[in-house]
Amino acid sequence: MLYDAFGRRFEYLRLSVTDLCNFRCNYCLPNGNDCNAGKNELSLFEIETLLHAFSLLGTSKIRITGGEPTLRKDLCDIIAIAASTSGIKKVAMTSNAFNLPKTLPKYIKSGLSALNISADSLNPYQFRAITGKQKLHSVLDTIDLALDSGLDNVKINTVLMKQYNLDQWEQFLAFTKDKEVTWRFIELMRTGDNSDFHRSQHVSGQVLQNRLIEQGWKKTQKEANAGPADEYSHPDYTGKIGLIMPYSEEFCKSCNRLRVSSTGNLHLCLFASSASSLRDNLCRGDIVGTKEQIEALLQYKRESHLLHHDNSGMTKNLAMLGG
Numbered sequence: 001m002l003y004d005a006f007g008r009r010f011e012y013l014r015l016s017v018t019d020l021c022n023f024r025c026n027y028c029l030p031n032g033n034d035c036n037a038g039k040n041e042l043s044l045f046e047i048e049t050l051l052h053a054f055s056l057l058g059t060s061k062i063r064i065t066g067g068e069p070t071l072r073k074d075l076c077d078i079i080a081i082a083a084s085t086s087g088i089k090k091v092a093m094t095s096n097a098f099n100l101p102k103t104l105p106k107y108i109k110s111g112l113s114a115l116n117i118s119a120d121s122l123n124p125y126q127f128r129a130i131t132g133k134q135k136l137h138s139v140l141d142t143i144d145l146a147l148d149s150g151l152d153n154v155k156i157n158t159v160l161m162k163q164y165n166l167d168q169w170e171q172f173l174a175f176t177k178d179k180e181v182t183w184r185f186i187e188l189m190r191t192g193d194n195s196d197f198h199r200s201q202h203v204s205g206q207v208l209q210n211r212l213i214e215q216g217w218k219k220t221q222k223e224a225n226a227g228p229a230d231e232y233s234h235p236d237y238t239g240k241i242g243l244i245m246p247y248s249e250e251f252c253k254s255c256n257r258l259r260v261s262s263t264g265n266l267h268l269c270l271f272a273s274s275a276s277s278l279r280d281n282l283c284r285g286d287i288v289g290t291k292e293q294i295e296a297l298l299q300y301k302r303e304s305h306l307l308h309h310d311n312s313g314m315t316k317n318l319a320m321l322g323g
Contacts, residue, residue: 001058002294004301012061012225012257013054014322017041017078019262021067021319023096024132025120027159027194027201028318037067037319041262044074046282048081050260053281053290055087061225063116064093065322067262070103076110083111090114090152090225094322097142098135104145114153115146116184121158121165122175130164147180155182155242160208161201169211176239184229184242189271190307192316205245212241225256252304258294259321266294268301270321271313 002010020038024030042050051062062082069075082091092114093107100107104115119139121127127136146154158165158172176183187205190198209230217232220240228251229242245251259267264282265275276297281289306313315321 002298004298006301006303008253008255009058010256010258010298011058012063012227013051013059014063014065014257014259015047015050015082016065016067016260016262016320016322017047017069017072017075019067019319019321020071021096022071022098022133023068025159026130026132026164027161027188027197028191030132033067033319038071039263041072042264042282044077044081045285046264046279047078048085049282049285049287049290050264050278051082051085051088052287053294055085056287056291057294058087060087061090061092062088063227063322064091066094067319067322068096068098069093069322070095070099076106079107079110079112083113092116092153094118094157095142096131096135097139098133099138100142101138101145104142104149108149108151113151114155115142115151116155116157117142117146118157119143120161122168122171126164126168130161143179143181153182154180155184157184157186159186159188160203160205161188162203163201166203169208173237173241176237176241178238180238182229182231182240182242184244186244187246189246189312189318190310191312191318192314194317195310205243205248209243209245212243217241222254227257228254246305246307258298261321266297267321268298269305269313271305271307271311271315272302273311273313275314 024032094116096118120130124136128134188202212232217234220231220233229244231240231242233240264279267275
């Protein structure tokens, strides 16, 4: 098993397969990708080596992220490799659902078992203002398709912003009344490219937590390989609400995930000041060498990020690593 110097156990890998994205979200890529995006991505051979190395370290959950992972033409092959790797019990993906009404069935057939869908508004005009795309209908169609397809978990991600979607809180809650989804609200995080936007739009997740408790929602128990969200349930609602609060005091104490970029860099934290390339071992197909390199590097993981000090490390935008 994989442990860091603070006794935290890591069995969850977030693997970015591309940093390309076809949305222009105002909190992430308002001007679109830069000219270097999408270059030198990991090959299927390198991804297979990486996943075998992580499986030897006790990893049981893989989340495929981007950018927008569905922009990889070989995504079905990537999912199939992950699903067939010994020890991997869950293969999840985070997507903006741009084209998923057409493509989701083939991803499920390849081995996808859980899906997170980005949806920052239920108002089509606000959705376009945030993402730059008039694609809310694709998101809503994908949610229904995913629920009908029997996926283990269907989650919806919303980045909370003061002037763009905070006023839709009751609408978001109402959506979960009769749908078995978890709607997760993510506290806006400062990155290298969004400091002014963050300053004007940030809302503390504590605000929503207080609202949930006042309305009778109760915190549920986390699974061992669950992500960072605290989830809440209510007897009158079929769905759940999740809160991801990276500025909360206890946030890093339960860290159980590592990140690998689309170019093969191991990031010990989303907001680390540096990353280490695994590429030499990956391109040689050296599973044991990759495993040992990961074990050695993990001992340099810090106890906490430095977001509280306005230090977002080397993370320019969330498309670099899929958040």
